[in-house]
Amino acid sequence: MAENLDQSFEESSMSNEEKRKINREQRIQIIAFAFMIGITILAFLAVGSEQLPGVFTIPFILFLAFVQLILQLYYFMHLKDKDHGWPNSFMISGLVLAAPMVVSLILLIGIVKY
Amino acid sequence: MADTADLSKGLPTNPEKATLEGKNKFLGMFVFLAGEVTMFATFFGTYLGLRDGTAGGPEPADLFQLPLVFIMTMILLTSSLTSVLAVYAMKKNQFQKLKLWMWVTFLLGVSFLSLEIYEFVEYYEHGLGYTSSAFASSFYTLVGLHGAHVLFGLGWILLLLLRYRGTGVTLSNAPKFYAFSLYWHFIDVVWVFIFTVVYLMGIGA
Known part of the structure; x- marks a missing residue:
């Protein structure tokens, strides 16, 4: 092969x-x-x-x-x-993690600090 | 498994996933891209947190030029389409077409990067150095990181195009071209958020 x-x-x-x-x-x-x-x-x-x-x-x-x-x-x-089950789960978990990260960074260094 | 691909009738319909190695590259690429999503999220969050800290220096609305950003966006979007067309040519075993569309993608990427360098030089001359303000540092880091990804992608595709200039579509190079196209679409997705969050919100807010 x-x-x-x-x-x-x-x-x-x-x-x-x-x-x-x-x-x-x-x-x-x-x-x-x-x-x-x-x-x-x-x-x-x-x-x-x-x-x-x-x-x-x-x-x-x-x-x-x-x-x-x-x-x-x-x-x-x-x-x-079809056959994109794992790619879907990787990308969705990446996006699910990304959303609170953006929000918490805005709150922590943008609003709380200033 | 590699042994199950039927090669007697010609190139398999999905050459990028015909071998175990190809399947692993395909899956590994998505693991990598999911990690990239979270990495870019931290840079976006930092930029959004710091963008009001201009320290008396230039502000987003003073610097950003909509026409330039619009042209850059159109260039990058079009290069995303040309890499899609390249992958369809690859699946149909049309190697010349694959090379042609990938070269078009490469040239569009080069023009995007040149415009970005021109843009940064312009901002620098307007008094926005890397350490001028919190806004300046977070802006250059976020947009520069995207630019660095574009540069890496250009090196990647150039290497593939030169190495495989005369081989035709094979089971070993198909996964590589396919992985590049996934990477390139991801770069485009990041740019969609950069032009929305950085440029349009910088001018409109």
């Missing part, structure tokens, strides 16, 4: 069915990308227009960032696919 690892292939073993599936997936990825560009422009417009109050803008752009996080993780990094 080891000698096969560096062997290149004449063709792919994909069946026509698999090829159709992968091409469809690729189109969905491009749509997800267009959507990400759209919400990025929306976030910049919300701040750049200077028409909206900060109480609205900040939760709004944080929400857009969260939507983009989900799109990147689940589409571009394929967490939505």
Whole structure:
């Protein structure tokens, strides 16, 4: 087997069915990308227009960032696919740990100390 | 297991996970990225805690330029898409396309990094040194850490592209290209939060 690892292939073993599936997936990825560009422009417009109050803008752009996080993780990094159980549990536990870390650091060095 | 991959019909459908080594790299990459999530969280928390401590120096709203940040964001987002397209080309055994999209990713990454260096030089000339204020230190550390990740990613993909320039997709290089694409998407996710939390909130708040 080891000698096969560096062997290149004449063709792919994909069946026509698999090829159709992968091409469809690729189109969905491009749509997800267009959507990400759209919400990025929306976030910049919300701040750049200077028409909206900060109480609205900040939760709004944080929400857009969260939507983009989900799109990147689940589409571009394929967490939505099957056989991604362990990757899902690693990334989710990372995020679950990250949230209280950010909050406690803001409280400890931002509010308590000053 | 390596022995179960059927190679008689050509490249397996998911070449990055066809061998045990590939599967381990795939899983190990996610363990690493989960650790990176928590590391970046500490830097974000520190920045958010210290960003009001400007010590009479330049403030976020005086420095940040939306057009420059917008261009950098678009460049990095696009490079994320090109690495997705590279991985699809890899799965379809189209090695030339894989190389082409990875080179595009590399060039977009280089232009992103050049803009970031230009940005830092500009801020320095506006009087924001690394030790000017608590805001300055935490800003340079957070954004600089992201820039260092981009630099590392560029070295990584350059090495892969040079080493495998003439080999075609194999079971040993497919997991490596795939791991790079995961890393690159993660860098993009971090940037999404940097442009939101650092730049947009710095200007809008």
